[in-house]
Amino acid sequence: MMAHNKTFLTIAAVLALSACTDKNPAAPTLTIKVTPPADYSVDETVHLVGSFNDWALEGDKAYPLRADKGELSATIPVTEKNVFFTLVKNKDWQLMPANEMAKSQCIYLYQATGSDAEMAVHIPLWTGDKPLKTAEPSLSGSIIQHKDFTLPQFARSSDIYVYLPKSYQHNTHKTYPVLYMLDGQNIFNAHSAHSDEWRIDELLEDLTTAGTLDEMIVVAVPNSAQRWVEYNPWDFKDRDGKARQGQGELTIRSIKDTLKPFIDSSYRTNPQPASTGLAGSSLGGLMAIYAALAHSDTFGFTAAFSPALAIENMDGKNVLFEAIKHHQTIGNSKIYFDIGQMEYGNYEQIEQLNSLLLKQGFNPENLKLVKDDVGRHCEVDWSRRFPAALEWLQAGI
Template sequence: MMNTKITLAIATLLALSGCAVKNLAADTLTIKVIPPANYTASEPIHVVGSFNEWALDGEKAYELKTENGTLSATIPVTEKNVFFTLVKNKNWQWMPANEMAKSQCIYLHQNTGGAAKINVHIPLWTGDKPLTKAAPSLSGNIVQHKDFTLPQFARSSDIHVYLPKSYQLNAKKTYPVLYMLDGQNIFDAHSAHSDEWRIDEQLEELTTKGTLAEIIVVAVPNSAQRWAEYNPWDFKDRDGKASKGQGELTIRAIKDTLKPFIDSNYRTDPQPAATGLAGSSLGGLMAIYAALEHSDTFGFTAAFSPALAIEDMDGKNVLFEAIKKHKNSGNSKVYFDIGQMEYGNYDQIEQLNSLLLKQGFKPENLKLVKDDLGRHCEVDWSRRFPAALEWLLAGI
């Protein structure tokens, strides 16, 4: 199945594209593609992106052509930043993947004018059989708790806990804790669905330099029911059917089961001001929900590219409607960000910011970051993570 985060990003782009600024002279970009070794000419490959409203059909569609044994397409460039990807057989299930068959981030070309060229090598398509396995990439002191029971869902999950460098050196020191959703993508390339966040490598480097405070990070993986477990409110699913959100159970699993275990077994600062929750896409939606409804536990939250297009059966935005009805803003610090290409503009993230302010969140407790180069993928969330955490931990 296609990565749900990529599905959400593409669906949003298809619905909200056409908002790019077009103030540059008409330039071109030639994309030359080396397809997988088993590629056959009967398999059409299209380049889609912000330049053509992500169209696979009609006059705006661009199919790669073979010339002198090379697959290529030349597209018009009227934007400063061009985002694009490739699709095989006009099927969004078939997009570029690496040798491990893990999906890749959408490509970015920064236009400097004139006729530009870019070479793209596609080892595999998403859904292909991997050519090799990703090697484990854990760094630092990471403890695994296999098959940790979550009674709220009558199942278990493998929980990974990153401990700071000084943890073994100072037996009296306590640390703030950040719980991160989609935990399989946080530390390890082997378990990551696509790219990993490299949180362990970043913390090892930045805390050694003294540019970031030390913190314990608990990676909480999702299940196959991610869409329900990371939706706090009842919602319309991708097939247009009514679905029951189980996000409250996910928060309860962390709040009532996992957090007490972590606080009992590690030297944590258990106070709300030192306890955070972070997630991306639907996980970002969960982070905002935690700030709204569970500020008694989570004093800071981080929502990377939160899902802002989830609707109920009446077509209303579930997040915005929940904020409007919310009575108590709490005191949580909330970091949230978005890439411009994800929704075509910043209108929705600005609306989110306005609603939170209107409902009583203090301006100094909100941090909105707009990333003109941001895409909906782990590579860019990882890039924005250090600055987000630095702001969230200030004063703790």
């Protein structure tokens, strides 16, 4: 009888637990309502991809949008604090949301509220479409263009833009530190930017006026159509699995041996390494770290925004990590580097980079690692992190 009672009590406990479980609320949902371009056809497919489904376009995790009266929608469960997502047309990663100027847009971010929600997304165009209008120039402050500046290292020329601080014209005895920025077409001008611009000119105008940042000269150095090669310092395996010879050293040499002497002779600069910096994002961030490793005699401070951390050599080894392991000399460059959590799914690689630099002998006081839980791989977020990065780098200049 006692055993029977124990069995009954066990069954009752299981049933009670099941009843409690049934009463637990389901995960909140997010309904994303998309207004597609005006020429949208029902023959086109549009998929919602993001952190919620491992960015899958195929299989059980795929989220094709449903069409209803000219609007597309999908409802997803929200199980994470920050949901990152974008849209893909016809399952082609080259066809993603663009603005009216046909410039690619940053990945969308939804921050959970704990309850069901809706989010409206308007897509004027897809990347590759013909622009509906032309982006207007958006230069602020004093910016000088040096058109067709010759870079003998690449046997070509490039348009160089130089931002001068507000005090430059009237404080004629003052010299200024210089920051060289890669992917220069994206730095100052919405008209030339591939996607969004960094708005470095507007930021410096506002922040130096407020006294938050010290004044400096910024030189925007655009990339060429061969960016993938020119911004790789080491030989690497390309996306097709083929061996490629990196020309990153030539890129640094073009700045160090040709552009910097011109800037130093044309403007009132402080040419010393401690007052000379290099900044870049993605592959440009990889270049910034390379400059700190191999050219600390020129670049005393560098900023690597979302550096490319997945480039491998033909042996399948990370080119940056291998270079750090085998680097013989450690300079005194200050290195700022950051990453958004969603870019690689976690912070493991950026933490490995930090550990390798410390193990190789870098002074911990010269390293600044920033982890951005809501950071995305785009100019909007790099621009947002720029002021704090520069403030840290300027300390001691």
